[in-house]
Amino acid sequence: MDNGPTADLVVWSVLSLIVLLAGTGALFAVYGRWSASIGWHSAEAPAISFKQPGEVALTPGQRATAWFFFTIAGLFVVQALVGAAAEHYRADTLSFFGLDLARLLPYNLARTWHVQLSLFWTAAGFLAAGIFLTPFIAGREPKKQSVLIYVLFGAVVLVVVGSLLSEALSIHGVSWAKGPIFAQQWEYIDLPRVWQALLTLGLFIWIAIIYRGMRSRLKGESKGNMPWMFFFSALAIPGFYAVGMLANTGTHLSVADFWRFWVVHLWVEDFLELFTTVMVAYIFVMLGVVRERIALGIIFLDVILYSVGGVIGTMHHLYFSGTPVEHMALGAFFSAGEVIPLTFLTIEAWSFLQLGARQEKRSSGPFPHRWAVMFLVAVGFWNFLGAGVFGFLINLPIVSYYEIGTALTANHAHASMMGVYGMLAVGLALFALRYIIPADKWPERLAKLCFWSLNLGLAWMVFATLLPLGIIQLYASVNEGYFEARSINFLTTPGNRLLEWARMPGDLVFIIGGCLPFLWITWQGLRHFRKGTTTYELPQDVLFTEKHPVAASAGPTDV
Numbered sequence: 001m002d003n004g005p006t007a008d009l010v011v012w013s014v015l016s017l018i019v020l021l022a023g024t025g026a027l028f029a030v031y032g033r034w035s036a037s038i039g040w041h042s043a044e045a046p047a048i049s050f051k052q053p054g055e056v057a058l059t060p061g062q063r064a065t066a067w068f069f070f071t072i073a074g075l076f077v078v079q080a081l082v083g084a085a086a087e088h089y090r091a092d093t094l095s096f097f098g099l100d101l102a103r104l105l106p107y108n109l110a111r112t113w114h115v116q117l118s119l120f121w122t123a124a125g126f127l128a129a130g131i132f133l134t135p136f137i138a139g140r141e142p143k144k145q146s147v148l149i150y151v152l153f154g155a156v157v158l159v160v161v162g163s164l165l166s167e168a169l170s171i172h173g174v175s176w177a178k179g180p181i182f183a184q185q186w187e188y189i190d191l192p193r194v195w196q197a198l199l200t201l202g203l204f205i206w207i208a209i210i211y212r213g214m215r216s217r218l219k220g221e222s223k224g225n226m227p228w229m230f231f232f233s234a235l236a237i238p239g240f241y242a243v244g245m246l247a248n249t250g251t252h253l254s255v256a257d258f259w260r261f262w263v264v265h266l267w268v269e270d271f272l273e274l275f276t277t278v279m280v281a282y283i284f285v286m287l288g289v290v291r292e293r294i295a296l297g298i299i300f301l302d303v304i305l306y307s308v309g310g311v312i313g314t315m316h317h318l319y320f321s322g323t324p325v326e327h328m329a330l331g332a333f334f335s336a337g338e339v340i341p342l343t344f345l346t347i348e349a350w351s352f353l354q355l356g357a358r359q360e361k362r363s364s365g366p367f368p369h370r371w372a373v374m375f376l377v378a379v380g381f382w383n384f385l386g387a388g389v390f391g392f393l394i395n396l397p398i399v400s401y402y403e404i405g406t407a408l409t410a411n412h413a414h415a416s417m418m419g420v421y422g423m424l425a426v427g428l429a430l431f432a433l434r435y436i437i438p439a440d441k442w443p444e445r446l447a448k449l450c451f452w453s454l455n456l457g458l459a460w461m462v463f464a465t466l467l468p469l470g471i472i473q474l475y476a477s478v479n480e481g482y483f484e485a486r487s488i489n490f491l492t493t494p495g496n497r498l499l500e501w502a503r504m505p506g507d508l509v510f511i512i513g514g515c516l517p518f519l520w521i522t523w524q525g526l527r528h529f530r531k532g533t534t535t536y537e538l539p540q541d542v543l544f545t546e547k548h549p550v551a552a553s554a555g556p557t558d559v
C-alpha cells in the first residue's frame with residue numbers, strides 16, 4: 001500500500017509557513033505603531049530603593065517553601081542522573097563502564113523516570129513559587145496557612161516516591177504492580193492511576209491554598225485585574241491536568257493521545273506560558289520596576305497571542321492519529337502562529353534585561369536578584385530558540401512525517417522543557433531563596449556558576465549532539481526510510497555513536513556545575529529557613545521603598 005506523503009501534507013506545510021511570515025509582519029506593524037504602550041517599560045516607574053533581603057520579613061508559609069525548593073533540587077539531580085544513564089545506553093548499548101547497570105535500571109525505566117521527573121520538579125517549582133508570591137500579593141497570610149502547605153508538601157513527596165516506585169516494580173515485572181492501577185504507560189502521564197488521582201487532588205489543594213491566601217485581596221478587585229489574573233492562571237494548571245484522567249489504559253491510542261496532549265501541550269504551550277508571564281510580571285511589579293498597568297497590558301497581550309496559536313495548535317501532536325485532514329491543516333496553521341509571540345520576545349529582550357539595571361542606578365541599595373533575573377532572561381532565550389525555532393523545525397506536517405520521534409524531537413523537547421520551564425523553576429527558586437537565606441549566607445558565586453553551567457551545558461547538549469544527529473536522521477529518513485533512520489544499526493554507526501559521546505562534556509558541566517550547586521543553594525535555604533523576621537502582615541510596597549522626590553532631586557549634596 002502506498003504510504004507516501006499526501007498532497008494535503010505538502011500544501012498545508014507550505015501555507016503554514018506563510019502564516020508565520022504574515023503574522024510576524026503584522027505584529028511588527030502593530031508594535032511599530034504602538035511600541036510606546038506595548039511591552040516591558042520601566043521609564044515611568046517611580047524612583048525607588050530596593051529593600052535588601054535581610055530587611056524583608058516573610059510569613060511562615062513562605063518560609064515553609066524551603067522544603068519544596070530543596071526537594072525540587074534533589075529531584076532535578078536524580079532526573080539528570082537517570083537521563084545521563086539513558087543517554088549512556090545510546091552511546092554504549094552493552095554496558096555502563098563495565099557494570100551491568102541495565103539489570104537494575106533498564107533503559108525504559110531510566111527514560112520513564114527521566115521524563116516523569118522533568119514534569120514533577122518543574123511543576124513543584126511553580127507550586128512553591130505560587131505559594132511564595134501569594135502573601136506578597138495579598139499583603140497578609142491567614143493563620144495556619146503553613147499547616148496546609150506542609151500537607152501539600154507531604155502529598156507531593158508521597159506522589160513522587162509512590163509513582164516512581166510503582167513504575168520500577170511494574171517494569172521489573174512484579175505481577176501485582178503490572179495492572180492499570182500501577183502502570184498506565186502513556187508517556188508524561190504514565191504515572192500510575194492512584195498517584196495520578198492523588199496528584200490531581202494535590203494540585204487542587206494548592207489552588208485552595210492560593211485562594212485562601214488571596215481571598216481578602218480578591219474581594220475588592222475587578223475580575224480583570226492582576227490578583228484575579230494570578231488566580232485564574234493558577235487555576236488553569238490543575239484544571240488542564242485533570243483532563244488527563246479521561247484517558248485510561250483501555251482507551252484507544254488515538255483518543256488517549258488527544259487527552260494526553262491536552263495536558264502536555266496545553267500546559268506548556270499555553271497555560272504555563274501564561275502563569276509564567278503573570279508571575280514574572282508580578283515579581284517586577286513587586287520590585288517596583290514596572291507599573292501594574294503595564295504589567296497587566298503584557299498579561300493580556302500574552303493571553304491573546306499564546307491562546308490564539310496554542311489552543312488549536314494542540315493538533316500538531318495529532319497530525320497522523322487518524323483524524324480528518326482538517327485537523328492537520330488547523331494544527332499546522334495555528335501552531336505556526338505560536339512562534340509569532342516567541343519571536344517577539346527577541347525584540348523585548350533588551351528592555352527586559354534593562355529593567356533591574358535602570359532602577360538600580362536610581363536605588364541606594366543594589367539589585368538583589370541578578371541571577372534570578374538572568375534565569376528569566378534565559379527563559380526568554382530558550383523560549384525563542386528551543387520552543388520557537390526548534391519547535392517550528394519539526395512543526396511542518398511534511399517534516400513531522402519524516403522525523404517524528406527522532407533526535408529532532410528530543411532536541412526541541414530538551415531546549416524547550418529544560419530551557420523554558422527548567423530555567424524558570426530554578427530562577428523562581430533563587431528569587432524566593434534570596435529572601436529565605438540570610439543575606440550574609442547568600443552564595444552569589446555559586447548562583448552564577450549554576451546559571452552558566454546549566455545554560456552552557458544545555459546549549460552543548462543540543463548543538464553537539466541532538467541537533468546534528470537529528471538532521472542526519474532526518475536526511476536518512478527522507479533518503480532511505482523512516483524505519484532505517486530509527487533502527488539500532490543506524491544509531492550505532494561509528495559516526496553517530498561519536499555524536500552521542502560528544503554530549504558527555506556538556507552533560508558533566510550541566511550536572512556538576514549546574515544541578516549540584518543548585519542543590520547546595522536550596523540546602524542553605526533549608527538550613528536557615530527559620531531565621532529572620534517572621535510576620536503575618538506585610539507592608540504594601542513589600543520589596544521596595546519609594547524615594548521622596550525631594551531626596552531624589554537633591555543632587556550632589558545627597559552623598
Ligand code: HEM
Pocket residue numbers: 268269316317335336338339383387388391392394395400403404405406409412413414416417420421
Ligand atoms: C515552552 C514551550 C514548549 C515546550 C516545553 C515543548 C515541549 C515539547 C515536548 C516535551 C515534546 C515531546 C513530546 C513527545 O514526546 O511526544 C514536544 C513535541 C512537539 N512540539 Fe513542543 N514544546 C513547546 C513549544 C512548542 C512550539 C511553540 C511548537 C511549534 C512551533 C512546538 C511543536 C512541537 C511539535 C510539532 C512536537 C511533536 C514532535 C514530534 O513528535 O516529532 N512545541 N514539545
Ligand SMILES: [Fe+2]
Pocket residue numbers: 265269313314316317
Ligand atoms: Fe505542542
